[in-house]
Amino acid sequence: GQNIDQPTEMTATEGAIVQINCTYQTSGFNGLFWYQQHAGEAPTFLSYNVLDGLEEKGRFSSFLSRSKGYSYLLLKELQMKDSASYLCAVMDSNYQLIWGAGTKLIIKP
Amino acid sequence: ETGVTQTPRHLVMGMTNKKSLKCEQHLGHNAMYWYKQSAKKPLELMFVYSLEERVENNSVPSRFSPECPNSSHLFLHLHTLQPEDSALYLCASSQRTSGTGTDTQYFGPGTRLTVL
Numbered sequence: 001g002q003n004i005d006q007p008t009e010m011t012a013t014e015g016a017i018v019q020i021n022c023t024y025q026t027s028g029f030n031g032l033f034w035y036q037q038h039a040g041e042a043p044t045f046l047s048y049n050v051l052d053g054l055e056e057k058g059r060f061s062s063f064l065s066r067s068k069g070y071s072y073l074l075l076k077e078l079q080m081k082d083s084a085s086y087l088c089a090v091m092d093s094n095y096q097l098i099w100g101a102g103t104k105l106i107i108k109p
Numbered sequence: 110e111t112g113v114t115q116t117p118r119h120l121v122m123g124m125t126n127k128k129s130l131k132c133e134q135h136l137g138h139n140a141m142y143w144y145k146q147s148a149k150k151p152l153e154l155m156f157v158y159s160l161e162e163r164v165e166n167n168s169v170p171s172r173f174s175p176e177c178p179n180s181s182h183l184f185l186h187l188h189t190l191q192p193e194d195s196a197l198y199l200c201a202s203s204q205r206t207s208g209t210g211t212d213t214q215y216f217g218p219g220t221r222l223t224v225l
Contacts, residue, residue, distance in 0.1 A: 004151065008149070033213070035216075040218075040221075041218055042113070042199065042216040042217055042218045042219060043152075043199070043216045044216070045213050045214075045215065048213060087152070089152075096154065097152075097154065097214065098151075099151040099152040099153075100151055101149055101150055101151045102149075102151075
């Protein structure tokens, strides 16, 4: 079966750096997405990786290793507003998105 | 209005009621989606309308019925629901290129549904 694994919850300190990991086993691979979802709000697109390597976008970076079935989202200079759930999703060979259950990130002052 | 909008934002219904959820996208996209989001579970794709074709998850009960009258509007008709159907229902849209589909989905804020 297809599976996306990410930690359920993480805690970090304001101003620090946090890395949220995502491992996947899917039938085919057509890219990996990261979304941010604040409580009670819509998921919003953060990043898309289809080739191996690091994509940097401001304070957020996303890394992909297709051979290892692994990605991470790196958040730098954490702010209180970064408290949210972070969703990892993989597009499979049928171009369907397979979603992880999300990682709830708690930022403490 | 911009992006993807959904109404109502909250809905409480009895098991014998019939109600409909509405989604509208203002992005000019050609694909629309319904997802179910339950606490601490992955997003579950319910229905997709893409390039005028409907693709559905065969595990979705028949008490959920989608309707897509045009590329900008999507409805989810609900009837005789069960308490376990209580969840956040999210609508999304994307611009699909035929044969690829590696597109980014944009979500609405969701309808929080409670079935009593």
